[in-house]
Amino acid sequence: MVRIQDLTFEEYISEERIFARTSQLAKKINVDFEGKNPIFLGILNGSFMFLSELFKQITIECEVSFLKVSSYENQTSTGKVRELIGLNKSIDNRPVIIVEDIVDTGHTLAFIKDKISSFSPSKVSVMTLLHKVAATKIPHELDYVGFEIDNIFVVGFGLDYNELGRNHRCILAKS
Ligand code: 5GP
Numbered sequence: 002m003v004r005i006q007d008l009t010f011e012e013y014i015s016e017e018r019i020f021a022r023t024s025q026l027a028k029k030i031n032v033d034f035e036g037k038n039p040i041f042l043g044i045l046n047g048s049f050m051f052l053s054e055l056f057k058q059i060t061i062e063c064e065v066s067f068l069k070v071s072s073y074e075n076q077t078s079t080g081k082v083r084e085l086i087g088l089n090k091s092i093d094n095r096p097v098i099i100v101e102d103i104v105d106t107g108h109t110l111a112f113i114k115d116k117i118s119s120f121s122p123s124k125v126s127v128m129t130l131l132h133k134v135a136a137t138k139i140p141h142e143l144d145y146v147g148f149e150i151d152n153i154f155v156v157g158f159g160l161d162y163n164e165l166g167r168n169h170r171c172i173l174a175k176s
Contacts, residue, residue, distance in 0.1 A: 003173055005166045010156060010173035014148060019130075019158060019172065020054065022147045026128065027058035029145065030098070038062045039096040039126075044113065045069040045087075046167070047102030050159035051130045051147070055100070070109060085116040092122045098145075101129040102160050107139035114141075131155065131172070148172075 003010045030039075041059075043052040045067050056065060068087040097117060104110055110127065117125055128145035135152040156162045157169030166173070 002176070003166075003169065005156065005162050008162060009176045010166070011176050012171050013150070013153075013155060013174035014172035016158075016170045019051075019147070023051065023054050024058055026145050026147065027055050030055075030059060030128075031061050034063070034096065034098075035061050037096050038064070039098050040092055041065045041098050041100055042092075042117070043067045043100045044102070044109075047159045047161070048100045048130070050167070051102060052100045055128075068113070070113065083112055085113060088116065088120065092117070092120045094121065094123045096124040096126065097122045098126045098128055101127065102158075103131040103133065103155070104129045104141065104143060105133045105136045107137055107141050110141055111139045130158070131160075 041052060041056065041063060043049060043065065046069075052065070066087065068085055070083060071086055072081045072083045074081060099110070099113060099117070101110060114125060126144040127141060129143055130147040132143060132146045132149050133152050134149050154162075154175040155172050156166035157171055157173045159167050160172070161167045
């Protein structure tokens with residue numbers, strides 16, 4: 002059992018299973034993108050550990066970059082304004098692979114895909130470590146999924162609870 006602030010968590014997906022699945026996904030990318038020189042776009046902060054583990058096993062020519070979704074309250078109107086920070090590299094006519102930690106309702110991914118598409122990449126593929134299928138509000142075609150999980154709150158391997166818990170080596174579920 003792991004305690005983070007007021008919550009307790011139990012191991013849900015072991016480090017061994019994460020590594021094994023990441024290797025399988027890397028092998029698939031190495032085949033699917035051979036000779037295509039894709040750009041991996043990691044979505045910060047959650048995807049940093051997954052992307053680093055994956056990237057070590059990519060053997061084809063490729064690039065990596067990171068994007069961050071920032072959200073803030075608009076001063077003049079109600080509601081949140083979101084921005085995608087870091088999209089300063091030319092992805093025109095290049096295949097991009099978005100790398101997410103988790104797809105929950107699908108709202109964040111819809112926003113990211115929309116922003117990225119305005120730069121006219123040749124192809125947009127999506128990889129996510131985790132997918133909460135039952136939580137879907139906006140369905141997406143997810144090309145590479147590590148694990149489909151239950152509709153529960155998870156932390157670890159890059160994912161946080163109030164910015165804490167990202168350093169755990171496995172995925173933990175709230176007990
Ligand atoms: P969506 O827009 O798909 O509903 O949510 C995506 C974002 O919500 C993720 O990038 C992540 O930051 C956060 N999120 C959703 N579910 C979880 C979860 O179970 N644990 C953590 N730590 N973050 C989550």
